[in-house]
Amino acid sequence: MFDEDVDAPDRLDLRLRPEDRPTAGQGPVRRRAPRPAGRGRVEPTPYIEDQPIRASRDDGDDRPRRRQRPIDDEEPEVSERPPTRRGRGGDEPPRRRTSRLRRFVYWTLVLGLWGVIGVGGIVVYYGARLPPTSEWAVPKRPANVKILSADGKLVGNRGDTGGEAVHIADLPPYLPGAVVAIEDRRFRSHLGIDPIGLARAVVVNLTARGVSQGGSTLTQQLAKNLFLTQERTFGRKVQEVLLALWLERTYTKDQILELYLNRVYMGAGAYGVDAAARRYFGKSAREVTVMEAAMLAGLLKAPSRYAPSHDPARSRARAETVLAAMADTGTITPAQRTAALAQTNMIFTQGNTGSENYVADWVMDQLPSFIGAVDRDVVVETTIDSSLQILAEASLQAGLAQFGDKRDVSQGAIVSLDPTGAVKAMVGGIDYSKSQFNRATLAKRQPGSTFKPFVYLTAMEQGMTPDTVREDSPFTWKGWSPKNFEKEYKGAVTLKEALSQSINTVAAKLAIELGPQRIADTAMRLGITSPLMATPSLALGTSEVTPLEITGAYVPFSNGGFGVVPHVVTGIRTADGKVLYARKGSGIGRVIDPLPLAEMNTMLSETLATGTGRASKIPGWPSGGKTGTSQDFRDAWFIGYTGLLTTGVWLGNDDGAPTKRGTGGTMAGIVWQRYMVDAHRGRQAVAVPGTVPTVARVEPGTPAIRRDPAVTGSLPRPAVNAAVEPGRREAPSDGLGGLLDRLFGR
DSSP, X not given: OOOSOTTOTTSOOOOOOGGGSTTTTSSOOOOOOOOBOSTTOBOOXXXXXXXXXXXXXXXXXXXXXXXXXXXXXXXXXXXXXXXOOXXXXXXXOHHHHHHHHHHHHHHHHHHHHHHHHHHHHHHHHHHTTSOOGGGOOOOOOOOEEEEEOTTSOEEEEEESSSSOOOOGGGSOTHHHHHHHHHHOTTTTTSSSOOHHHHHHHHHHHHHHTSOOOOOOOHHHHHHHHHHSOSOOOHHHHHHHHHHHHHHHHHSOHHHHHHHHHHHSBOSTTOBSXXXXXXXXXXXXXGGOOHHHHHHHHHGGGOHHHHOTTTOHHHHHHHHXXXXXXXXXXXXXXXXXXXXXXXXXXXXXXXXXXXTHHHHXXXXXXXXXXXXXXXXXXXXXXXXXXXXXXXXXXHHHHHHHHHHHHHHTOOEEEEEEEOTTSBEEEEEOSSOTTTOOOOTTTTOOBOOGGGGHHHHHHHHHHTTBOTTOEEEEOOOOBTTBOOOOTTSOOOEEEEHHHHHHTTOHHHHHHHHHHHOHHHHHHHHHHHTOOSOOOOSGGGGGTOSOBOHHHHHHHHHXXXXXXXXXXXXXXXXXXXXXXXXXXXXXXXXXXXXXXHHHHHHHHHHHHHHHHTSTTGGGOOTTSOOEEEEEEOGGGOEEEEEEEOSSOEEEEEEEOTTOOOOSSOOIIIIIHHHHHHHHHHHHTTSOOOOOTTOOOOOOOOOTTOOSOOOOOOOSSOOOOOOTTOOOOTTBOOOOOSHXXXXXXXXXXX
8 A cells, every 4th residue: 555645756656648548639538527426525636727717716706717627638628620621712611701791780780779779869859959749830921011002013012021922833833843953853752851862962072072062852941941040050950850851741742842932032131932033033923934933943052142133144054054954854845945045135123222112111110000910911002103103203313313413402302192192102212222211201391481371371261362461571570580582572462472472571470460379270280290389480481391291281272172191001901812901081071161272272373373483383284382492491392283183392401401502493393393294294184173263352441451560579460350451351250150151251
């Protein structure tokens, strides 16, 4: 028996070596299982620490250990995998290729799944920033106000769009076809987004090394215009896609295209094809030609760059590209394309800057008082006569060309009314593009002698007649010394002569005699609405008024004595024909009794026959009027009338600078006469209502003439029950008897 000390150096080692084993070099070595040793115990087998294994340790250290193998298994492990065979090309065996394909498919699916999850998260994140879908709705298009003249012609469009909404069925088919052909050829087939177009745009932009082509569909562009801002962010693009999909689900293709055509910006402040057609071609989108339609579609790429009014050559070149796309998609035939290319003489407007814009602005100022807030497209019918509007504008421009430099005058205004107070023409300035201030309705200026008819009408109503005599002589009243224009005095003159010759001293004396407040009341009764200073200087037109109100106050002289309210709006309706407002009534009733009216017409007609307005008479037409010149020649006026029209003309400078001795007779009267002659051309002459012979009632035994003394102080007021002087009627009494006396005389 050997000693149990295994560490003895002289002990013999009888274990087999690997080379002594019969299986050496003949394949893998079978591992032997541990043999049982006793009950439930496994006899430990010696191992060599040459391979890592993981085993639990009593010390709690779970770090990997090197795997041990039996001591007698010292032979290196031989691989069981057969040797790899490589062909001529060095191809891997089929099992290796299959394994890689499986891994590729696996990772593709994994990455795809995570991509879907990521995209879904992005959509949810940015979609959550939008309102709930239950609240999604296409916002209303900004309301357009279409303003028409009495003869149905367009005065102007007002609103944020600059044009009216049009139905796609009302447009020539090549107009929407042009937009689809150049902007989104697959519009009729995609679902709101176009992956093919987007991929094409990406390739083109990468090739061009810049953004030269967009991938948005018409639906996406509409979604952006309706709901989103113009910022270029990833989040906004995601929201645009979501909204485009909603639009496609909610509306038909024609509805989407119609919304787009009516809302897209097309340059120069025009939104929609109708506004753009009127802006660039002066016509409705319903009337555009094939070439014009191509130009409109070409604007969508860059409105300011391709605007025909800005760069006709560039716009034309872009339109030719659009025409090629239209022919390629079958929107037009080759023959139509050839005919369009042959259209060379095209007219591009520079925007509507005519005088009718003053009318349109005035209409817009009044519109809320008729219908409240304008929240839908409406059509406003006006009293404007388009032919008279053109004549008024031309007359004013000709007058400024004639007198502008010569008399140092830079601005003017014309307003013309019919006997009912309807405004037939209104020009608020010499050039609307340079100044939108409407001098006809807003400028308050001193009327000068055009205010005197209210003084003389008051005198007629207080019993005087055109033959009543007053003294033209210098006087002073409470420090005020009015003077005549020519600094000359004629002595005793009739009131008819004093008015026709525009004698200041007589008018001033009448104001003191009659009372300034009574004169102010007369003017306000006839239509003056501005505050009036009730002082004697009022008779010489020192209180400021607008051209519209004083011209309106002259209308009763032309229509038989009936007061009017100057107006321009006759009706308002929605675009589909629903009536929102219709003018009713005929005015404010009688404001001048027949006899004083006839006397005033006699005197005012004398102004054009022999007085300061003789250069303004209209051959063949009974007419009356009055010149006016304010202090230091700052304002020149002429207001006159026939049985057809009452027209006022003002010339001056906005800053109140004096003109070079420009007067109502030498400047404004010429402009008035030029307009009125053209306005009455070809019309049958009519008499001015109320122009009947004046019958003076003189009581027997009264002096032939009562002359006013040369006064240096106050003028005496006529005494009650005083004898009636020649040329003076008794003032009518109050009450019913007085009314009968006014209407029929005694």
